[in-house]
Amino acid sequence: MQKQRLVVIGNGMAGARLLEEVLARRGKDRYEIVAFGDEPYGNYNRILLSSVLAGSHDPKDIFINPLSWYEENGIKLYAGNHIHTIDHTTQLVYASDGTVMPYDKLVIATGSSPYIPNMKNLYTEAGKLRHGVFAFRTMDDCDAMINHSDRVRKAVVIGGGLLGLEAARGLLNRGLEVHLVHVAKHLMNVQLDGAASKILRSSLVEMGVHLHLQKRAAAVLGDEQIEGLAFEDGSTLDCEMIVISTGIRPNIGLAQRAGIEVDRGIIVKDDLSCSVPAIYALGECTQHRGKTYGLVAPIWEQAQCLAERLTNDQAQTIYEGSRESTKLKVAGVELAVMGEKDEVDDDDEVVVYSEPVRGVYKKLVVREGRLVGAILLGDDAMTPRVRQLFDRGEALPENRAELLFPLSGESKTLDIADMPDDAQICNCNGVSKGKIVSAVKGGKRSLKMLCDATRAGTGCGSCMLQVKALLDFATGGQAVDDPSIHYYVPGVPLTKPELIKAIKEQNLRSVSAVFRVLAAGKEDVGSKAGLSSLLKTIWGKNYEDERDARFINDRVHANIQKDATFSVVPRIYGGVTSAQELRRIADVAEKYSVPMVKITGGQRIDLVGITKEKLPEVWKDLGIPSGHAYTKSFRTCKTCLGTEFCRYGVGDSTALGIKIEKRYQGIESPHKMKLGVSGCPRNCAEATIKDIGAVAIEGGKWEIYIGGAAGASVRKADVLCTVDTHEEVLLYTGRFMQYYREHAKYLERSYGLVERLGIERLRQILVEDTEGICEQLDHAIQAAVDAYVDPWQEAVIPVTSAQFENALQPVAKVVVS
């Protein structure tokens, strides 16, 4: 396919983020990408300019993507080059250096400019701000302010909004006497209510900022040098430096001149298209459904939506506006604000906690049981939870206090920022914090790219949360959300529920059919095994098995070892065997000179070091079915002695364990399932750390546990329910298994699912049947049980040619004549 040219005007937060999102969606396959930026740099994090001013960040630390990043990703960047004209009839843009660039798709991300109020004596004759007067917007502004601040003592910041407060803190850090002038009665009056604003005011005064509220600046004093500021009320204030931070205005001039519809911003529709064809816009320059935005979160959402639209013709993604929430540090004080700051009608419920001495203020505005606004000042412990409830519009807990204060006993998470660089994060692949952080700085800014590049998190996966936390830390909370992490497998762009639906609707019964229909015919080697597992789960015995989609273990029904030999674990139901069976196993071990005979953790015997071509003979001689110790399926059910011999036993654990294992042997699942049954609460079979476990308790009852783990992660299982009979244990075991098979991601262990959904929710679904799916789950697992075939039967009739051959020989040597 001939590549189209995508041109992006603007290389700030919005433009550069769009590029990242387009790349994450393989946009390079489709586009030649060209970007124009006014500033002569790569892309930097404008939000952190105030930290550069404050001296807490070095300018080089706030670059998100240096110039080299554009080169590495094949993006042609014209830095320091201004587009002055767009001609949408000929699809050309004109740059200040004379470049004329045709486009197929054009994106306008011109951002905004500082709004400068009318004041006397503000400009030079050339129409520039006078020496000593600054608007705080760009890296160059920031540099000039730092230089100037070294030579003066006293500065005035005009504007008590977020950026004004940040500028005040920055200058304070540089040792200046700082005065802040604000027209309204309250600081940050757009985001905060009166009470919060008052607490913030105290914090600022305590820091040493001089406040002048309800004052309007009228004129700059001084001729050669800046000498002060005059107010409308006639009063004056001496100073040698003035910073103006009174809001922003969308940059719409370029679009307006091109005949694109504008109002306060460039008008965009829900697909972020403008009023003329092939042109899109995003970020602070736009106006969507009557709203303009000045925060980053909406920009990220717009960038995702637009990238989806640009890279996928079938995309129906629309941008529906953002719920505005932001988390920031205002002059060193933690602050999170979202939605509405005050109640609107009488039925609105307001929950407030105020502790002025500590500078803490928390307010929730609740409407119909859902959060419509919140202010959290001076304490950010609960911010993530509150923000999640706000973003998702979820129902709030009855006890609203749970949202204001951490529950006692909740452990404090280890602060990843404090760890040394050489701390090992990924213990499987030996990846340090320093290596991960430097990969992020090198441009690996989505979780998937980061893991692919460093291999962190690609072993057992238990460090994933820490890797994600490091990504958030190293990007300043601005990681790129790679859509593929939500896909069931990387090569088919669908989540598991979407994928299952598509497979069923279109009756896709083989892995190659899925690639053909759902991935535009493109095979993906990393997706085959996951699809194979899912198709088997969906279609059972009507699945069209393609052996090439299976991992080697599932082609030869044994576990591959480091020397390319295999291990053989025959099934020993419930860990109960006999002298006869043991003798047969011993005979096989001798006959084939098995290098190691090992008792496994699952109460079975492992014959290790068998070559591939010997596998069929070994199975035939054993005469025992496969123990499935090599695959993502039900593995084993560990038991204790139980009532038959143990003097403490209160339930027949061995009999139950054998029943479970006979019924569910070989049931394939997203990851392995290890089970256990204990005959009394002493729990010798360790059933409470199994994927599914049962523990006999006094009174003839059984507690059923789900979601336990004792591997890379350790988790105590949750009690699903307590039942009276073996049959009920079998029923709920199967029901949960089927739910796990249908809902877990590929390679997600049962505890992941249980933690993700919560035991209460699972209890509702699987015990109370609130979704009305229990009968269907029971039916589906029965079908899977009925479809079971012992794979070791393939010893007699191999399924593929040379299935168990170690090495084939050529048939002839030929000489070309």
Add this chain to the structure above:
Amino acid sequence: MSIMMTPGRVLYNLGPITRLPLGEGRSFLIGDTSVAIYRMRNNEVFATQASCTHRSGPLADGIVGDGKVVCPLHAFKFNLADGEPVGNTCAALKTYPVSISPTGDILLDLAE
């Protein structure tokens, strides 16, 4: 890589392409040389050294697709056409010219 059919060249006939199941690889031992042959789902064939350059994993046992093989031991990926590692820093695999004869046999060229 296809084979240059220059006169005098020594080739190995590995038998009909159906000796390999669709979409899978198999190891061949030719004298002292182990070679992994892969048959893609579109019937394209590739040949590389049989063991991976990381820990000598048996590459013919790997999953193949889209011109790549994933080693069964540690999931490192390699390009079959040129042997180059994909997303890892292992050394490249040695590759061999291989093609299908008009009669459907796999022909392998081991010469340097």
